[in-house]
Structures are given as C-alpha cells and as structure tokens.
Amino acid sequence: APAEIAMTQLGQQTGLFKVDCSQDAAADFTKANLKNYQLVMFYTTGTLPIAEADLDYFFKEWLTTKGHGFLGFHSAADTYGDYEPYWDMVGG
Numbered sequence: 001a002p003a004e005i006a007m008t009q010l011g012q013q014t015g016l017f018k019v020d021c022s023q024d025a026a027a028d029f030t031k032a033n034l035k036n037y038q039l040v041m042f043y044t045t046g047t048l049p050i051a052e053a054d055l056d057y058f059f060k061e062w063l064t065t066k067g068h069g070f071l072g073f074h075s076a077a078d079t080y081g082d083y084e085p086y087w088d089m090v091g092g
Contacts, residue, residue, distance in 0.1 A: 003043035003073040025050050031057045039069050042076035047083075059085045 004021045011017045020037075022028040026049040034040070034057070050058075062068055072079070072090055080086035 001043050003041070007041065029058070030054050031062075034058060034062050038067055039071060041071040041073065042079055043073040045075040045078040047080060055083075059089070063089070 004019070008019045008021065011019045017039075025044075029040075029048070029050045031054050034054075040058075063070060070089060077090055
C-alpha cells in the first residue's frame with residue numbers, strides 16, 4: 001500500500017523510527033504484540049479480524065497509556081463503522 005511504502009521510507013530516511021507492516025490483523029494485532037509499539041497506523045476499511053479482547057485492550061489500556069498513539073490514513077476513517085469507540089477515536 002502507498003501508506004506502507006511512504007512511512008517505511010520516511011522511517012529509513014530519517015532514522016527516527018522503524019515501521020513494521022502487517023496484512024494479518026488477526027495474528028499481529030494482539031495484546032502481546034502491541035506492547036512492542038508506541039504507534040499504530042491503519043490504512044484500512046471495514047471491520048478487521050481483531051479478537052474482541054485485543055480490541056478492548058487497545059482502546060481501554062494501550063491507547064490510553066502515555067506515549068502511545070494512533071494514525072489513520074485515508075480509508076481508515078471508514079474502518080469499524082459499527083464500533084463506537086473507534087468513531088470516538090477518529091472523530092467520526
């Protein structure tokens with residue numbers, strides 16, 4: 001995806017951050033794995049196959065921890081259209 005390429009290149013060129021990209025939300029968007037990151041970026045749409053417990057952890061614990069953040073590219077505004085905590089996060 002263009003967003004993956006752009007962010008990966010920006011991280012490499014500046015040396016300020018490292019980007020890990022995934023197309024497997026079910027396997028990679030987990031409580032255990034989120035503990036390795038400070039920022040989550042979505043370039044997605046629709047409902048992602050993330051376990052309810054992991055999504056709950058993301059919104060209630062991970063995202064509210066100082067130093068953690070979320071960045072959504074373009075279509076990310078259309079992700080989780082039926083999930084109010086996501087609407088609140090993106091201001092939709």
